[in-house]
Amino acid sequence: MKALVTVGDGTVKLQDVDMPVPGSGQILVKVVAVAQNPTDCKFCTLLLHTRPGNILGCDFAGIIEEIGPDVPAGLRSIGDRIAGVVHGGVGPNGAYAEYLVTDAALVIAIPDAMSFEHAAQLGVACLTTCQSLYQCLGLPSPLEPTSTPQDILIWSGTSATGQYAVQFAKLAGLRVISTASAKNIEFVKSLGADEVLDYADSFTPKRIVSITGGNLRYAMDCISEGMTPNQVSMSLGGDGGTIATLLPYESKRRSAPVQTVFILAYSIFGQPVEFPFPFPADKTHYDNAKIYCEMISKIIATMPLKPVPVRLYPDGLASVEAGFEDMKAGKVHAEKITYRISDTPGLQSPL
Template sequence: MSPPTECKAITVHKIGHASITTVPLPQLRPAYILVRVLAVALNPTDHKAIDGKMGGDDGALRGCRPGCDYVGVVEAVGAAVTKPLRPGDRVAGVAHGCNQGVPEDGAFAEWIVAKGDLAILVPDGVKDVEAATLGIGVTTVGQGLYQELKLPLPTEPSPTPIPVLIHGGSTATGILGIQFAKASGCKVVTTCSPRNIDYVGSLGADVVFDYNEFSTPEKFSERVRREVGDELTLAWDCVGSEDSARLCVSAMSREKGGQYRSLLGVDAKVIEGVNPKVQSGVTLAYFVFGEEFRKWGPFPAKPADFEFGKMFWEMTRGLLAEGKVKAARQDVNRGGKGLEGVLVGLQEMREGKVSGVKLVYTL
């Protein structure tokens, strides 16, 4: 059976407002695959994009389709895709939600197009609702922990433990980051809320702190140093605020400094004020597509990020198949199924009601 000429999708009408509409089927481009969606998962970037916090005005966002995490069945494969994907394959990957240059990109639809070489065949034994959670998380882990902080890959782990701080261990990205870092031979220090301490520990974290326990960065620094001395030179901030930056950097080596990376931009002066020997930076998952794009400004294509992403996603497929990395816990169809449920879930995330799980919706 041929795919339909139209499908249902969530589209943005103006900043802060999105709804389910009937749209033309997205056009297959050479480096892309056409996918019938089975399930999607939500990320903070989804509602932030709709609400204009990722840039763009009403005109730029109108008609854009949000959503980044998907699992589905391949319908057609573009001529420039190098992976041996075939119609009927069950795949998961990352889509470019709210792409102001190509509004029909985005995962929150019955049918989508996604970059083919960033998709993986879902291993047997991995459920649809698990595979749906991987998109932004896997991409961001690859960029933050491996491209930026230069951890050894899980396929070539360090023979001696490398101390690394992952702040926000119960965030969707932190959950994956802990597992990857542990597989890379790291001693993982992390933070989370009290209700998620046991879960985060079960993922492999060596030291788990309740972030409510520390009234000042100095107290946090003192506690971390009891565990790793003055050897912490790598910190990955999955919270991404000035307060969280101060917390992380305070615990880093006073003698050696190190590398701090965040999921959100933090003024470098904040870092310098705590420890001038620490270098800081931010990662942005959308570079993985290797294409120019626009959010709060124009961003150039980064072909090297695309090539790294291809490698890292395929490596992740192997780790999933071996059981070395598992998807974050899922809360499936909270508030309803399908795209109607997605709209409910986006509001739940806006209101800060999601922790320790990924919201997943089946279509």
């Protein structure tokens, strides 16, 4: 099969590689569409870690081609349309390929009405949302909404993860406060956020304290770098609170106790993670992720959820380097870079 692999010098190349073989509990997936995450770019720029022959890509949507050994009967069927996440960039299994293998219990069922291009973005963004809102913050989910709304701050309602977090939190009955650039404030309100403030305005944390009556206890920082560790910390109320962070940091706020909890999507596999951040194996993360995959499948099948607007590049995997350049140049705004595998020139048997 063709796959986008690391060369070992910080660049990537479309190469012929061996097809992966599903192991115990795994399925073989024919990949139809893939989405791009900042992590995919970061793997390439961190030269030391781009060993040759690693297949890039995490987010995928595709069709089950083969069921491996030990998959419980009835869990999955050949031909099922599914989406999910693999830990691309660290070995010979990644999403930017014609085929991949993944855990049969860690996939999302794609409803008939949803395209593969939209489904490809669900894995990282929705699972990170669930880890943040439920595993870390213990908030209600859309499947068991609350009638006593609590406030949550989702910093960056325009980021791919933030767009899903805003919608999941709103569907769960929470009062959602979010941030965006001035030009995207109405867009984030259209996702259901109750209050959206300009992230570049230095008064935004103070305004959030005022909007929440100084009682905000829960936040998810979907940027977690630059000014946001301070901005999010200062938005919490006088009793402090908990921030789910997507990059690791400790709060410097001293006037109130602020706990930060680093969320890592790759921890869903329950295995130790070495890269991009060391993270110990935690079986509860795997057990939670199985529940979250079912939850996400139900939500997308039954509730009004808006996908992140898709920005489809023309040449499938041959366009990935251009997509990386655009992301590194800061040209991704409230949209999801997406590639269709069959658009890749030179495939033997495109779908």
